[in-house]
Amino acid sequence: MSPPPQRPDRSRNDARPRSRSTRRPGAPKPDTSTPREGAPEGDRIAKLLARAGVASRRESERMIAEGRVKLGEELVTTPATILKDLRGVTVDGKPVRAPEATRLFAFHKPQGLLTAERDPAGRPTIYTALKNALPAGAPRLMPVGRLDLNTEGLLLLTNDGEFKRQLELPATKIPRTYRARAFGNVTQGQLEELIEGVEIDGMRYGRIDANMERRTGRNLWIEMTITEGKNREIRRVLEYLDLQVSRLIRIGYGPFALDELPRGAAVEINAKQLERFRASLGTKGRKPS
Structure with a gap:
């Protein structure tokens, strides 16, 4: 995949209320580099599910709300559940596998397909076309951003929920x-x-x-x-x-172009090209477990 042509530049968190600080003027700032004593270790389950490629964080939260996620025999009732790993976690009765290496695919989305996993109205989605477009053994993939029903062209897909989130953030300026x-x-x-x-x-x-x-x-x-x-x-x-x-x-x-990719076809981004791109963002991809 070659980069799109470049043109000359013609241009010229947490929302919760915080307690008032009682630190005396001139006193050293508290050390925040290590977890507070008694703070739970691990990450939110929605974040872990996204990292494992099960779904995006938002989709993982929806799955939890629908009662599709269990830890052992117990339903997970909140996406804020803190876990060290996903051992014992199932989605729709299936154990969650360990994260695979980060992969990225380019798909030429045709008009008339929804960028969604399913549609209540029964309209075709990108996954209808991807069944035939992806190579055998391809992981479960999530779209990077969306193209609306009548927009066509390049749609990136990845199995890494955290990578997906990074590519979508406006702050990344891709x-x-x-x-x-x-x-x-x-x-x-x-x-x-x-x-x-x-x-x-x-x-x-x-x-x-x-x-x-x-x-x-x-x-x-x-x-x-x-x-x-x-x-x-x-x-x-x-x-x-x-x-x-x-x-x-x-x-x-970003650096990925539609080029001559046929409508409805998908191709995997070369691993070296993917790693160069991630290096330019200051991040590293997941390695095979």
């Missing part, structure tokens, strides 16, 4: 590049103003690198790169410019 076919009138100057971001109906969208790729009358092809990936961001910004979007394709996510 670029996502799209090509949009639209109808209407807009100038390159108007598109370049998006480099400063824009506020629409009280929602602030950050830096957007937008370029007119081709124009035939009022029919346009526009290429746009964003780093936040908010819900329907590209469509909302183009509609704000009075453009009617008829087709939207994601062609790049």
